[in-house]
Amino acid sequence: MGDKDPEINRKRSRMGEKTVIILHSGDMDKVYSALIIANGALAMGMEASIYFTFWGLMRLKKGELDKGPLSKMNMLGLGRHMIKQRMDKANVASLERLMNDFKELGGKIIACEMTMEIMGLSKEELRTEWIDEWGAVGSYIQEARDANVTLFI
């Protein structure tokens, strides 16, 4: 199996690597972490998937991607507002842009069906154009069993 040239084999194996992230949190800063890591993985030649569950799934509701609170020092939105201003000043990309880049580079999104049931969400309420698969724990495990990097955020 494989090529005699070790350089070519190494490149081939790198291209097949995969990052799978569970996004359980709906906090703005953690959604940023997930999308930045996932975009980084794609940009470095890996495959990438994000499994949106629980509070994370709320961010897939129409118009809600950047509406999460800050995970710490939110202070009824004041802390969040300050961080937003600082992010603008540092020229940090919007979550909408990061999501569009993620999809353009072939990133996959899985939405948790049990969360939809618990939260009483219908597919029509979600950004279905981003969602590649609807699933449960089996979908995550199937996705992650051959992943090199898997994170719970």
Add this chain to the structure above:
Amino acid sequence: MAEVEIDVRGQTCPVPLVECRKALKKASPGDLVIVKGTHPASRKEIPMACEAMGFEVLDIEDKEGGKEWEIKIRR
């Protein structure tokens, strides 16, 4: 053989890396992709990404007294 230039000066993590990947994806084999940026970590991470994907980095040049850099990549 085409030459593509992408300007990510002033952009921060992960935009330079992502824009570089997008340009390489659109380019044809043999094309030259030139990335201009200012984000310090991307100066070393773009070559790391290129190496992992098997694209050749032809040149890394510092400009404006080290405030800017330019990376030339062969698709």
